[in-house]
Amino acid sequence: MSTGIMFIIIVALVLFLMWYNKKVDFNKFIQEAEPYFRFLMEDDYEFLLNIKYKTGDIDVNKLYSDRVRNGLIAIVALVFLFLSDFKFVYALIAVAGGYLIFKYPYMQLKNYYKANLHNINLMLPYYLKSLEILIQHYTVPVALHKSIDSAPEIFKPGLQRLVSKIEAGDSSIDPYMDFAKEYPVRDSMRMMRLLYRLGLGSQERKEEQLMMFSRTISTLQNKSREQKYKERLDKMEGKTMVMLFVTGGGILVILLFAMMSMMNL
Numbered sequence: 001m002s003t004g005i006m007f008i009i010i011v012a013l014v015l016f017l018m019w020y021n022k023k024v025d026f027n028k029f030i031q032e033a034e035p036y037f038r039f040l041m042e043d044d045y046e047f048l049l050n051i052k053y054k055t056g057d058i059d060v061n062k063l064y065s066d067r068v069r070n071g072l073i074a075i076v077a078l079v080f081l082f083l084s085d086f087k088f089v090y091a092l093i094a095v096a097g098g099y100l101i102f103k104y105p106y107m108q109l110k111n112y113y114k115a116n117l118h119n120i121n122l123m124l125p126y127y128l129k130s131l132e133i134l135i136q137h138y139t140v141p142v143a144l145h146k147s148i149d150s151a152p153e154i155f156k157p158g159l160q161r162l163v164s165k166i167e168a169g170d171s172s173i174d175p176y177m178d179f180a181k182e183y184p185v186r187d188s189m190r191m192m193r194l195l196y197r198l199g200l201g202s203q204e205r206k207e208e209q210l211m212m213f214s215r216t217i218s219t220l221q222n223k224s225r226e227q228k229y230k231e232r233l234d235k236m237e238g239k240t241m242v243m244l245f246v247t248g249g250g251i252l253v254i255l256l257f258a259m260m261s262m263m264n265l
Helices: 003-020 026-040 045-053 060-081 088-115 117-135 140-147 153-167 174-182 188-200 203-264
Strands: none
Touching (some): 045 060, 045 153, 088 117, 117 140, 117 203, 140 153, 153 174
16 A cells, blocks of 8 residues: 555544544534635525425525535545645646535536426416406505415515515615516516506506506416417327337337248248
C-alpha cells in the first residue's frame, strides 16, 4: 500500500474518531458555512419544492443546507482521493464534482416541474374561475383571502403571502407581480395585472372589468380543454397505431406459419 493511501486512511480515521467523540461538530460547521453559499440558491427553488411536495410546510433552509453539506462532503472526499498525487487540475475536478452533487437535487426538481408543467397550467384557470365568483360578492383582497382554503395546494403558500402583503398596507401592483413571479405558469402575469386593475376599479366600473376578467378566464379554460382534448387524441392515436402494428404483425406471423406448413407438406 502506498504512503499516500495510508495517509488518506489515517486522516479519515482521525476525523471519524473526532466526530464520534464529539470533538468536532460537522453539523455546526455546515450551519456556519451555509450562509456563505446562500448566493447559489436558485430563484425558483422554493417554487419547485412547492410544486413537488404540494405543501406550504417545507423547510427550504434545511433542504438547502443539506445540499450544501453534500456538496462540501463531495469536495472533501475527492480531495482526499487525489491527495497522494494532488495537482491543480484535481482541485478543479473536486470543486466541479461538489458543485454537481450540490446542483443535482435542483436538476431533479426542474425535470419534475417540466414533466408536470401542463398539469400546473391547468390548475390556474379553474382557480381563477372560483375567484371570479367570490369577487362578484366581495372586494378583491377579501375574495383572495376567502379563496385560499379552496385553492389548489400548490398556490396556497403564495396566496397567503399575497394576502399578507395587501393586508399590511401594500396597495401597489408588487404583491400581485410577486405572486406571478413565484408561479411563472402560463398567463399568470397577465391575469395578476387584470386582478390588480379590478381591485383598483370603482364600484361603477366593477361589472365591466369583471366581465373582461371573466372573458379572459373563459379563454384560458378553452385553452385548457383544447390541450386536454389534444392529449387525449394523441393518446388514442398512439393506442390505435399499436393495435394496427400488433394486428398486422399477428396476421403476418400466421401467414408465414401457414406457408411453412404448406411447404413442409
